[in-house]
Amino acid sequence: MVKRTSFEGDACPIARSLDALGDWWSLLIIREALFGLRRFGEFQNKLGMARNILAVRLRALVDHGILATAPASDGSAYQEYVLTPKGRGTFPILVALRQWSEEFDDRPEEIATVLVDREKGRPVKKLELRAADGRLLTPAETMVKPRPAPRRRSA
Amino acid sequence: MVKRTSFEGDACPIARSLDALGDWWSLLIIREALFGLRRFGEFQNKLGMARNILAVRLRALVDHGILATAPASDGSAYQEYVLTPKGRGTFPILVALRQWSEEFDDRPEEIATVLVDREKGRPVKKLELRAADGRLLTPAETMVKPRPAPRRRSA
DNA sequence: TTGTGTGGTTGCATCATAAAACCGAATGCC
DNA sequence: GGCATTCGGTTTTATGATGCAACCACACAA
Numbered sequence: 077m078v079k080r081t082s083f084e085g086d087a088c089p090i091a092r093s094l095d096a097l098g099d100w101w102s103l104l105i106i107r108e109a110l111f112g113l114r115r116f117g118e119f120q121n122k123l124g125m126a127r128n129i130l131a132v133r134l135r136a137l138v139d140h141g142i143l144a145t146a147p148a149s150d151g152s153a154y155q156e157y158v159l160t161p162k163g164r165g166t167f168p169i170l171v172a173l174r175q176w177s178e179e180f181d182d183r184p185e186e187i188a189t190v191l192v193d194r195e196k197g198r199p200v201k202k203l204e205l206r207a208a209d210g211r212l213l214t215p216a217e218t219m220v221k222p223r224p225a226p227r228r229r230s231a
Numbered sequence: 232m233v234k235r236t237s238f239e240g241d242a243c244p245i246a247r248s249l250d251a252l253g254d255w256w257s258l259l260i261i262r263e264a265l266f267g268l269r270r271f272g273e274f275q276n277k278l279g280m281a282r283n284i285l286a287v288r289l290r291a292l293v294d295h296g297i298l299a300t301a302p303a304s305d306g307s308a309y310q311e312y313v314l315t316p317k318g319r320g321t322f323p324i325l326v327a328l329r330q331w332s333e334e335f336d337d338r339p340e341e342i343a344t345v346l347v348d349r350e351k352g353r354p355v356k357k358l359e360l361r362a363a364d365g366r367l368l369t370p371a372e373t374m375v376k377p378r379p380a381p382r383r384r385s386a
Numbered sequence: 387t388t389g390t391g392t393g394g395t396t397g398c399a400t401c402a403t404a405a406a407a408c409c410g411a412a413t414g415c416c
Numbered sequence: 417g418g419c420a421t422t423c424g425g426t427t428t429t430a431t432g433a434t435g436c437a438a439c440c441a442c443a444c445a446a
Contacts, residue, residue, distance in 0.1 A: 083255075087341060087342060087343035087344070088259075088262075088342075088343070088344070089328070089329045089332035089333055089336070089342045089344070090258065090259065090262055090325055090328045090329050090332070091259060092332045092336055092341075092342065093328040093329070093331050093332040094255065094258060094259070094328065097328075098253070098254075098255055098258070099253075099255075099433095100238075100249065100253055100254075100434095103245065103249060103253070104243075104245065104246060104249070107243075107245055110370055115392085115393090116392075116393055116394070117391090117392060117393075120393095125435085126434075126435045126436065126437095127393080127394065127395090127436095128394080128395070128396080128434090128435080128436090129433090129434065129435070130394090131393085131394060131395075132433095132434095141335075141337070154392065154393065154442095154443085155393090161335075162335040164370060165331055165334055165335050166331055167360075167370040168327040168330070168331070168357075168358045168359075168360065169324065169327040169328055169331055170245055171327075171360055172323040172324040172326075172327040172358070173244070173245045173248040173249065173252075173324055174244045174245050174248070175323070176248050176320055176321055176323070176324055177244035177245070177247045177248040178244055179320055180296075180316075180317040180320050181244070181247055182296070186242060186247075187242060187243075187244045187247065187378060188242035188243070188377060188378055189242070189243070189244070189375040189376060189377060189378055190375065190376055190378055190379070191373055191374075191375055192373065192374060192375070192376050193362035193363070193366070193368055193372060193373055194371075194372050194373055194374045195362070195366075195372065196362060196363070196364070197376070198362065198363040198364075199363065200360055200361065200362055200363070200368060200373060201360070201361045201362065201363060201365075202323075203323045203327070203358045203359075203360060204323075204358075205322075205323065205326055205355055205356070205358060206355065206356045207348035207350070207351060207353065207355055207356065208348070208351065208353040208354060208355070208356060209351065209353075210356075211348070211350075213348055213355060215265055215319060215322040216349075217348060217349050217350065218346055218347065218348055218349055218355060219346075219347060219349045220266075220344040220345065220346055220347070221344060221345055221347050221352070222343060222344060222345075223342060223343055223344055223345050224345070255403095270423085270424090271423075271424055271425070272422085272423060272424075275424090280404085281403075281404045281405060281406085282405095282406095282424080282425065282426090283403085283404080283405085283406095283425080283426070283427080284402095284403065284404065285425090286424080286425055286426075287402095287403095307412075307413075307423085308411090308412065308413090309412080309423065309424070310424090387446100388445100388446085389444105389445085389446080390443100390444085390445080390446105391442105391443090391444090391445105392441105392442085392443080392444100393440105393441085393442085393443105394439105394440085394441085394442100395438105395439080395440070395441095396437105396438085396439070396440090397436105397437090397438080397439095398435105398436090398437090398438100399434105399435095399436090400433105400434085400435085400436105401432105401433090401434080401435100402431105402432095402433080402434090403430100403431080403432080403433085404429100404430090404431080404432100405428100405429090405430090405431100406427105406428085406429090407426105407427080407428075407429100408425105408426080408427070408428090409424105409425090409426080409427090410423105410424095410425095410426100411422105411423085411424090411425105412421105412422085412423075412424100413420100413421080413422070413423085414419100414420085414421075414422085415418100415419085415420080415421095416417100416418085416419085416420105
């Protein structure tokens with residue numbers, strides 16, 4: 077996407093997230109990583125993407141602290157890519173994307189899988205946004221405020 | 232990005248969402264639309280993006296049923312772009328992106344805003360994933376299952 | 387030593403992107 | 417009505433990210 081207008085310096089947290097995750101492949105790589113994939117070849121086989129692009133993406137994700145390279149694991153002297161806590165923290169994003177598709181896709185019958193809780197095997201609930209006191213919030217009931225000052229003990 | 236490997240036919244709901252939302256600008260346009268922007272020029276000013284790209288993105292979002300064009304509203308004979316229910320349904324995705332940035336960004340002090348509930352003015356809670364019975368779920372406590380058969384009244 | 391599989395990198399053609407010029411229609415000003 | 421300006425895009429052009437395939441380096445095996 078040409079010069080890509082990096083959002084890195086932007087003050088909007090959404091833009092900042094998109095700067096790390098907002099390309100066509102990164103979230104899918106993370107999805108597979110959450111699923112347990114670790115090796116270059118595994119990602120390449122599963123996603124069917126070009127290997128050079130995969131290499132670039134993996135390096136970018138490592139640079140962003142989303143993946144880390146582990147020296148090895150199964151004997152073979154190659155390296156693996158494992159999710160960091162930051163990487164695992166994208167889980168709600170993936171769930172939100174999944175649920176949006178489930179709810180609004182024009183051809184929901186083409187969706188092959190559902191997300192269930194492992195223990196009971198039943199579909200998970202929709203993500204919901206709640207206020208600090210637990211009230212359910214619609215978008216209209218929210219607003220953004222300037223970030224409160226750095227709060228240096230000033231009470 | 233050349234031929235862009237459209238995910239439209241993919242069975243993964245995440246890929247399907249990314250097909251509609253997964254470029255650099257669409258989610259930011261939607262963010263501004265949720266914020267109340269409606270006019271071409273408003274988007275262009277606020278986002279500072281190239282106008283041709285904005286035009287392409289707006290048309291794509293309309294084609295995807297995320298935005299709709301309204302004939303006018305404030306007298307001037309121009310058109311507006313308003314969110315459809317499908318478009319408003321992206322709200323959790325944006326919240327998830329925001330919260331991920333808030334939690335994991337390397338320079339959180341550069342984030343300018345917080346999302347609060349309008350009534351109390353207090354920051355919202357983190358999105359949380361719960362099982363059907365209300366248990367909080369971690370990623371590891373979930374799994375994906377093949378979609379149950381179309382369920383044609385078969386009990 | 388040769389062979390094979392993994393894990394990438396390098397070239398190259400193509401196409402999406404970004405920036406700016408351009409353009410018609412609508413609006414404002416007189 | 418005439419003229420300039422703004423709005424809402426489209427066109428043009430340069431750039432560079434993408435996808436594909438070929439290539440390379442290394443590990444391991446025979």
